[in-house]
Amino acid sequence: MTQITAIILTFNEEKHIARCIKSLQAVCSRICIIDSFSTDRTIEIASSLGAEVYAHAWENNYAKQLNWGIQAAQIQTEWTLRIDADEYLTEELQQEINLKLAALSSHISGIEFTRKVLFKGKWIRFGGFYPIHLLRLWRTGLGACEQRLMDEHIVLSQGETIRFAEHVVDENLNSMHWWVSKHNNYARREAADVLNQKYQFTFTTDLSAAGNSQAHVKRTAKNSLYNRLPLGLRAVAYFIFRFIFQLGFLDHPKVWVFHFMQGLWYRLLVDMNIYEAEKAAQSNPERLKEIIQQEWKIEF
Structure with a gap:
């Protein structure tokens, strides 16, 4: 397993957090939850699955929260992975990460995943929603979330980006x-x-x-x-x-x-x-x- 630390922002994600963490366990040596003082069982579930929990008040700004979490976690692994609590890695993506990551050239600093969005159990295939390519995995210290109020992305300070073929799935189960x-x-x-x-x-x-x-x-x-x-x-x-x-x-x-x-x-x-x-x-x-x-x- 290549050394990867995952960062997940949470607030009342008890419906999703176990699914997300379990999908990461196949590829990550460390999983860090940046929680905004959840009032449900999010922290209890995450802790029981071996995740580390950091608490930080939400300032209505995703970029600030994520960048705070990246710094607070003091990541020492070679790679850092960002994922939302209502997302999960497919088994095929887990296998691709484990197979390809360690063999990448040093000039590759970022990996894009292709996101597959489901709504009420149905794949959103059209309307510009597929494929969506997102930079989610980067060499530690070379990536940060750009300072925007919406539509934030990870940007690299150096190096090239490649794309893996398999999917991260976005499936929110809330009403x-x-x-x-x-x-x-x-x-x-x-x-x-x-x-x-x-x-x-x-x-x-x-x-x-x-x-x-x-x-x-x-x-x-x-x-x-x-x-x-x-x-x-x-x-x-x-x-x-x-x-x-x-x-x-x-x-x-x-x-x-x-x-x-x-x-x-x-x-x-x-x-x-x-x-x-x-x-x-x-x-x-x-x-x-x-x-x-x-x-x-x-x-x-």
């Missing part, structure tokens, strides 16, 4: 009520991120080209095209593009709900947050920043 609540929070974070890009409240790293070319292409399209379209209209246009032109309608009917909620409802929610904030601030950058930080409780 739609939970999903809606989560995306209500996401919508404000994404709105704040868009407003930050527009008004330049603070410097934000955008280094995804160095570690994830697919993410860089998508982000460039979003900033140069999508964000320039009128509020509201762009959400409708995106849903039509995704459901019709990217063949989302070919997915299972259960997945149509996901395409509608994530591709239209959520995008409209982001736009409404932007509209309300700009109207309240009369597009004054200082007042906008105050609204985001004091009323939305989001720090840049």
